[in-house]
Amino acid sequence: xxxxxxxxxxxxxxxxxxxxxxxxxxxxxxxxxxxxxxxxxxxxxxxxxxxxxxxxxxxxxxxxxxxxxxxxxxxxxxxxxxxxxxxxxxxxxxxxxxxxxxxxxxxxxxxxxxxxxxxxxxxxxxxxxxxxxxxxxxxxxxxxxxxxxxxxxxxxxxxxxxxxxxxxxxxxxxxxxxxxxxxxxxxxxxxxxxxxxxxxxxxxxxxxxxxxxxxxxxxxxxxxxxxxxxxxxxxxxxxxxxxxxxxxxxxxxxxxxxxxxxxxxxxxxxxxxxxxxxxxxxxxxxxxxxxxxxxxxxxxxxxxxxxxxx
Amino acid sequence: xxxxxxxxxxxxxxxxxxxxxxxxxxxxxxxxxxxxxxxxxxxxxxxxxxxxxxxxxxxxxxxxxxxxxxxxxxxxxxxxxxxxxxxxxxxxxxxxxxxxxxxxxxxxxxxxxxxxxxxxxxxxxxxxxxxxxxxxxxxxxxxxxxxxxxxxxxxxxxxxxxxxxxxxxxxxxxxxxxxxxxxxxxxxxxxxxxxxxxxxxxxxxxxxxxxxxxxxxxxxxxxxxxxxxxxxxxxxxxxxxxxxxxxxxxxxxxxxxxxxxxxxxxxxxxxxxxxxxxxxxxxxxxxxxxxxxxxxxxxxxxxxxxxxxxxxxxxxxxxxxxxxxxxxxxxxxxxxxxxxxxxxxxxxxxxxxxxxxxxxxxxxxxxxxxxxxxxxxxxxxxxxxxxxxxxxxxxxxxxxxxxxxxxxxxxxxxxxxxxxxxxxxxxxxxxxxxxxxxxxxxxxxxxx
Numbered sequence: 001x002x003x004x005x006x007x008x009x010x011x012x013x014x015x016x017x018x019x020x021x022x023x024x025x026x027x028x029x030x031x032x033x034x035x036x037x038x039x040x041x042x043x044x045x046x047x048x049x050x051x052x053x054x055x056x057x058x059x060x061x062x063x064x065x066x067x068x069x070x071x072x073x074x075x076x077x078x079x080x081x082x083x084x085x086x087x088x089x090x091x092x093x094x095x096x097x098x099x100x101x102x103x104x105x106x107x108x109x110x111x112x113x114x115x116x117x118x119x120x121x122x123x124x125x126x127x128x129x130x131x132x133x134x135x136x137x138x139x140x141x142x143x144x145x146x147x148x149x150x151x152x153x154x155x156x157x158x159x160x161x162x163x164x165x166x167x168x169x170x171x172x173x174x175x176x177x178x179x180x181x182x183x184x185x186x187x188x189x190x191x192x193x194x195x196x197x198x199x200x201x202x203x204x205x206x207x208x209x210x211x212x213x214x215x216x217x218x219x220x221x222x223x224x225x226x227x228x229x230x231x232x233x234x235x236x237x238x239x240x241x242x243x244x245x246x247x248x249x250x251x252x253x254x255x256x257x258x259x260x261x262x263x264x265x266x267x268x269x270x271x272x273x274x275x276x277x278x279x280x281x282x283x284x285x286x287x288x289x290x291x292x293x294x295x296x297x298x299x300x301x302x303x304x305x306x307x308x309x310x
Numbered sequence: 311x312x313x314x315x316x317x318x319x320x321x322x323x324x325x326x327x328x329x330x331x332x333x334x335x336x337x338x339x340x341x342x343x344x345x346x347x348x349x350x351x352x353x354x355x356x357x358x359x360x361x362x363x364x365x366x367x368x369x370x371x372x373x374x375x376x377x378x379x380x381x382x383x384x385x386x387x388x389x390x391x392x393x394x395x396x397x398x399x400x401x402x403x404x405x406x407x408x409x410x411x412x413x414x415x416x417x418x419x420x421x422x423x424x425x426x427x428x429x430x431x432x433x434x435x436x437x438x439x440x441x442x443x444x445x446x447x448x449x450x451x452x453x454x455x456x457x458x459x460x461x462x463x464x465x466x467x468x469x470x471x472x473x474x475x476x477x478x479x480x481x482x483x484x485x486x487x488x489x490x491x492x493x494x495x496x497x498x499x500x501x502x503x504x505x506x507x508x509x510x511x512x513x514x515x516x517x518x519x520x521x522x523x524x525x526x527x528x529x530x531x532x533x534x535x536x537x538x539x540x541x542x543x544x545x546x547x548x549x550x551x552x553x554x555x556x557x558x559x560x561x562x563x564x565x566x567x568x569x570x571x572x573x574x575x576x577x578x579x580x581x582x583x584x585x586x587x588x589x590x591x592x593x594x595x596x597x598x599x600x601x602x603x604x605x606x607x608x609x610x611x612x613x614x615x616x617x618x619x620x621x622x623x624x625x626x627x628x629x630x631x632x633x634x635x636x637x638x639x640x641x642x643x644x645x646x647x648x649x650x651x652x653x654x655x656x657x658x659x660x661x662x663x664x665x666x667x668x669x670x671x672x673x674x675x676x677x678x679x680x681x682x683x684x685x686x687x688x689x690x691x692x693x694x695x696x697x698x699x700x701x702x703x704x705x706x707x708x709x710x711x712x713x714x715x716x717x718x719x720x721x722x723x724x725x726x727x728x729x730x731x732x733x734x735x736x737x738x739x740x741x742x743x744x745x746x747x748x749x750x751x752x753x754x755x756x757x758x
Contacts, residue, residue, distance in 0.1 A: 062717075062758055079754055080747070147573035147581055148590065168573035256523055257575040258730055273390065273397060275724045276418045276717075 057282035064279060072283040081259050081267070082284070089263045090291075091174070093243040096181040097235055103182065104189020104234075111190065112197045123191070130187035138251040141180045145252065167253050170260040177261050180248050185241075189234055196230040197223070236299040240292050264288045347644045348379045349651065354392060354410040354462050354634060355384040356668065357599055364667035365461060365655070372654045378647050387412070399639065407642035408651060411635040413447050413709060414723065416456035417716040423455040424638040429649050430454040433656050438677030441707045443631050446716075456635035457652045458675035460664045464597035465673060465700060465707065466529045466630040471515070472614045472691070474592035478513035479506035487618035489693020490686060493704050495619055500537060503621040504565055510592040511569035517593040518585030519570055520577030521563075521733055523726025527577060529630030530595040531728045532710020535559045537623025542722060543714035543752055551748040555625070557741055563732040575733045587611060595630070598688075598695055602669050605690075613690045617698045619705050629700065631707030633675055670695045721755035 024030050061068045076082045111122050129137065144151045145166035153163040167173050204222050213221065224231075246265040249255060255262035255270060262270070264287055272281015351369065356362050362384050373380040383406070385392045396415060399405030400422050416423060434440065440448075444458050475481045481502070486495045507517045520527035535541075540555035550556075567574065571585070582594040587604045589611050594600060604612035620629045636655070638648040654660060661674045662682055670684045680699040688695045700707060710728060711719030722728065727748065735744045 075754070075757060080750060147576045148571065148585060149588075165573040165576065168576035173576070253576065254523065254578065258733055270725065273393060275721050276414075277721075278397075 054282040054286060057279050058286055060279045062277050062279060068279075072280055076280070076283060076287075081262075084259055085262045085264060085267045085284070086287070088174070088261060089243060089288075092178055092181070092245070092261075092263060093239055096178050096185065096242050097238050099178075099182045100185045100189050100238060101231065101235060103186040104193050105231075107186070107190045108193035108197055111194055123194070126190055127187045129183050130185070130191075134184050135247040135251055137184065138180055138248050141176075141183075142252055145176050168257055170257060173253050173257060173261050177249050177252055180252060181242060181245060184248065185238060188238065192230055192234045193227065196227040200226045232299050232302060236296055239295055239299075243288055243292055346376050346378045346647055348381070349373070349408065349644050349647045350381045350383075350406045351408040351651070352383045352385050352392070352395060352406040352410060354412075355386040356462065358602060358668045358671050361461075361664070361668040361672070364663050368655060368660050368663065369651065372651055376647065376650060378644075378651075380651075385410070403639075403641045405639070407644055407648045408636055408638055410459060410462070411456055411637045413632050413634065414716070414720045416448050416635050416637055417450060418720065419637065420450045420455045422640055424640045424642065424645055424648070426454045426457050426638065426649065426652070429457055429653050429656075433457070433653065434676070437656070437658060437661070437674065437679055440675045440677070441631070443707050443709050443712070444633050444675045446712055447633060447709065448635055450716075456637040457656060459634045459636045459655070460661045460672045460674045460679075461655075461668075462634040463673045463675060464632050464671065465698060466526060466595050466597055466632065467617060467620055467698065467705075468593050469586065469596050469598065469600055469615055469617045470593045471586070471591075471611075472616050474510060474513070474515050474614075475506065478515060478592060479509040481506055483616045483618055484691075487616065487697045489696040492702050493619055493697065495622075495704070498619070498621045500534075500562065500621050500623045504562070504569075506593075507566055507569040513592075515590065515592045516569055516571055518577075518582045518591035519566070519574065519593075519595055520579075520582050521567060521570070521574045521729045521736075522577045522581075523729055524577075524579045525632065525723075526579045526582055526595060527574075527729050528710050528723055528726050529632060531559075531563065531732060532712075532723070533620055533628040533630045533708060534562065534623070535710065535728060536628035536706070536708050536712075537620070537625060538562065539623075539625035541713065542711075542727065542748060543718050543755075545713040545715070547715045547718060547756060549749055549752045549756075551752060552742075552745050556745065556748075558624075560731055560735045560741065560744065564736045567732065567736040575729075586615070598669065598671055598698060601694060602671065609690075616691070616694050619697055619700070627705045628708045629705040631673075631709060670698060673699050717758075718752070718755045722752070725751075727751055727755075 057064070058072055059067055059069055061071070107126060111119060111126065114122055143149070147165065147168055150163065150166055152166065156163065164172055166176050200223060204226070205218060208218050208222055243263070244265055245263055246269070249261055249263055249266045250269070253261040255266045259267070264284055268281045268284040270281075271284055272278045353362070353365060356365075366382055369380055369382055372378075385395055387393070392410065392412070395405070396409055396411070396419065399409070400419055403422070411419070440458060448454055448456050448458055470483045472483055475483050481498075486498055487493050510516055519530055521531070535556075538555045538559040540553070540559040542549070542551045542556065544550050571591075582596055583600040583603065585591045586594045586596075586600050587608050589608065598617055601612055601615045601617065604615060620627055636652050638645055638652070642648055655664075658679065661676075661679055662684075664672050665674070665682050665684050670688045674680070680701045682699075685695040685699055685701075686693060697704075709723070711722040713719075714722065731744050731748055734747065735741060739747075
């Protein structure tokens with residue numbers, strides 16, 4: 001009798017559970033969550049966990065046995081090299097992004113005006129610097145800038161110009177790393193801007209032409225306003241990637257001469273891995289976060305504002 | 311104890327004894343091919359082609375004899391691969407049992423390394439004493455934490471062009487360091503060196519001495535600092551950068567840099583080799599790897615190369631010595647086998663095989679092992695490496711940053727502080743401002 005009672009009371013409850021599970025599984029949001037779960041796990045393992053771990057590391061002393069709170073950050077503020085790295089990182093990222101945007105915009109216009117038959121070839125060729133792994137292409141640049149055997153110096157010598165110490169002089173070294181970054185990154189801007197250009201309705205240009213607008217007015221009043229969201233997003237994305245750059249500086253100058261080309265990532269590696277001070281290295285790398293967060297907030301807020309206006 | 315004994319009843323004793331006897335009789339006798347367990351080794355991937363093979367053969371022979379299942383990885387130091395491997399294994403407390411450690415790493419990982427006094431004592435008895443630099447790098451509080459490895463250890467002395475030094479500096483390096491005989495180098499002083507640098511600079515073949523932050527540059531300036539008795543930090547950890555020997559060293563480097571190629575602050579460890587092999591310079595500071603490559607790629611240049619000793623300074627004749635080590639993680643599961651292997655690789659016959667395989671590049675750390683016939687016979691020109699292992703103890707073998715406490719010296723070395731000071735001063739910064747910068751940096755290095 002008791003068994004029967006249990007069965008009777010249990011059955012409806014079990015049936016209810018199954019049906020609610022089934023209902024849950026039928027919901028689109030559940031399926032979406034399950035399908036994104038592998039990606040979320042990857043992000044958690046490779047992004048979230050290391051990020052929190054580096055936060056933890058940044059609060060430890062050099063031998064990683066004692067909690068020092070914000071002591072490492074305080075220590076960094078007193079270092080001359082740290083402020084040099086802050087300056088160099090900002091100079092590197094801002095200059096490179098501006099030039100990449102200008103070059104990308106200009107080249108996108110040229111490519112846009114090429115008849116569609118031959119355009120694919122040009123698009124493919126212009127993307128080459130962006131698709132080659134930067135560590136490899138920078139090696140080629142290293143040989144071009146080689147302290148003793150620079151191909152550029154060889155060319156300059158033919159026109160009677162004295163050799164330039166591309167990676168041995170502070171200013172030229174900064175110029176060199178920025179130049180290579182522009183070379184690598186400009187095609188990305190070009191392809192983004194080209195896509196944006198193609199989406200600008202042709203009728204707007206036709207109407208402006210009827211109104212007598214010149215080339216500059218068409219760019220200023222039609223092209224740029226229509227592209228501004230893509231310009232902002234591309235600039236933000238590039239700013240983040242450029243700021244966090246490692247390979248170009250590492251291969252080309254190693255941060256030298258006199259630490260004048262170090263970025264946060266390369267200096268963090270020098271301090272953390274090569275000099276055996278992992279907490280300080282983690283601390284250096286974390287400094288990118290607030291700077292990039294401010295830049296991202298400003299740019300995204302602007303995009304949001306424009307979106308509301310629209 | 312007596313209480314416990316009294317509780318052991320006769321019945322229980324018989325039952326336990328029977329059980330143990332059954333287990334012993336039933337268990338099969340195991341003496342397999344790998345009865346002594348497994349051992350995983352991470353060696354440094356040698357520059358010299360074929361040098362890895364000899365080490366591999368030695369390990370495999372040992373493994374067959376000792377019945378150990380070995381796994382050997384040759385890990386390149388290019389792009390810090392070896393550095394990163396060790397750092398990761400130290401954090402994960404898992405990985406290889408035995409690892410090749412560069413000069414400063416035994417100290418850095420001392421708390422994770424198995425003490426090896428029991429290995430070192432018989433080796434020193436067998437092979438002779440080791441120099442103070444090896445002790446400084448391999449011991450912590452007088453205890454060995456790693457064993458000096460022949461594989462990859464080197465002296466970075468001058469490698470000169472015989473013809474160019476005669477022509478532009480009036481110096482016969484072969485007469486100064488004759489093959490098979492004692493050095494005759496009393497006049498080979500820092501003043502002579504500077505004059506020779508000037509002469510070669512005027513002759514269009516300047517000395518190729520890097521002033522970057524990679525090890526060749528740092529090692530050279532480190533030896534020059536020692537020659538002046540300059541210490542940025544003393545053995546007790548006091549900052550002594552504002553001292554006359556440091557000022558003298560920096561002034562000397564300022565004079566020297568005027569005769570070096572203008573881009574030396576950007577040089578890495580390959581730049582000086584290329585400089586010499588391309589025939590652009592008369593002298594570099596390097597182990598014989600540049601000569602070995604020249605022998606293959608530029609034989610005419612190789613025939614004119616002579617490796618010899620450092621110039622003497624006011625406080626002595628110092629040369630950069632960069633020993634490598636073998637260490638055993640304290641989390642290794644087969645420490646006895648690891649110790650046995652390292653002991654085997656440090657026997658005289660194994661050392662000699664490594665020296666031969668590396669064309670004389672590898673240098674044993676032990677006093678009795680500096681007169682192997684390889685160095686006397688290698689060429690052309692014959693005897694070019696005779697003085698490479700410092701056979702007459704003519705130079706004090708040192709490493710930049712000493713005698714500062716390890717943690718500080720390592721930061722000075724890895725961040726190239728001495729070369730940075732030299733470049734700043736050379737570029738016109740006032741001496742005291744350069745020293746202020748040094749003091750500030752050193753204060754940062756002393757954090758614990």
